[in-house]
Amino acid sequence: MALFVIWWPKENSTYFWLLSHLTFKEEKIYRVINWRLPEDQQKEIDKRIQLTVEELVAYGRFKHHTIAKLYETFADLCSHLLSRKDILDSLRNENFDLVLLNSLDLCSLLLVEKLGKQFVVFHPMQSTSMDFRLPRDLSYVPMYGSSLTDQMDFWARVKNFLMFFDFSMMQREIFSKYDGTIQEHFAEGSRPLLSDLLLKAELWFVNSDFAFEFARSLLPNTVYVGGLMDKPNRPIPQDLEDFIIKFRDSGFVLVALGSIATMYQTKELIKEMNSAFAHLPQGVLWACKDAHWPKDVRMAPNVKIMDWLPQTDLLAHPSIRLFVNHGGINSIMEAIQHGVPMVGIPFFGDQVENMVRIEAKKIGVSVQLETLKAETFARTLKEVIEDKRFKSAAMAARAIRRSHPLTPSQRLVGWIDHILQTGGGAHLKPHGFQQPWHVQNLLDVLLFLLGLTQGTLWLLKKMLGLLLRSQGMVRKEKKS
Structure with a gap:
């Protein structure tokens, strides 16, 4: 059986994990098809994306007009792809049985509609960040962007109710950016709606776990697979081990703010964080490039910076005391897997909402980027390290995370195999997907x-x- 994976960007580590694991007990053979625009057009697209990402980081979270601008660029890119008859014909000639796509790449939905193939969706964020018709229990399921928990008083429920309309408007605005692409590449009378295409997915794989996420109602075709990147622990390099040993029982703190966030660390932020780390008895391993380190800032004696760190292996180390991260979902899943408390510095997007859940679960504390100062940051770090309740909550989440009878990869591969063997997931989707909205409500x-x-x-x-x-x-x- 053959699986076709559509992924953007292809450099994403989850993409390569999927290619190496989705083999269904057969030989691990896969072929990567790269597609790029002509150089001048690609440079223009890359520039537009870069400027929009910088705007997102500056705002600290997704703003309607900014994220819509990003998807406007993606829609233009999509139009170019759908114009490539050679690629479409090549894919039609491939003998694959199922398509796996990334929910954030809406063009994948249009491409699959063109190919007329069944598909499953991998959603790389928490379940509330996209409306694919999960039950909306607004009294205890916080809407994306609300910064609410599942325990809401009256006014919080009022806010959540209003945020439902705000979120719906945002999703409609994003979808509308593809209207021109749809009109150009689909004949009148057969032009699809993106919201309808979402419901055609046989399965939704959500990159989350109830060790982190608030409990909520799920449909049978929704499977949580948070922690896909889990892998066996390996010994850390000797130079890192030598650094950790110097701090004996005090242990060490791991700092990794993600690839995008690291690019936008300001001199002031590095200065304040470095000053805070100097007050800790622990060693600090910090993923920070030498080129980004300000020349006039003297590195604290307990700090070691490196371009890259073996994050998963360090999180599994017995001497780790704290993980300072950006609130990215994969970093959070890895920390939960190893029972490590966290301090989060969210930069943009879902990171803010992710840290709301970490705070609600008492696994860690969120620090606002705009208000980060050395003295208060050091106090927060010490509090999370020294207060045993954070470590206890992290270990409780670890127990929940590890107690599944199947690993995330086994669940994902097993369910895809189920879809292939049964000819689709119609038996998993409620009839409500076929009802008009006024009938369903x-x-x-x-x-x-x-x-x-x-x-x-x-x-x-x-x-x-x-x-x-x-x-x-x-x-x-x-x-x-």
């Missing part, structure tokens, strides 16, 4: 009952009026 029933109630009240009013008039006429006749 029982608005027709409510209107009927409202009309029936009003009609009954009107009829009772009329009958009462007739009765009162007849009684009045009887009294007049008696008087006369």
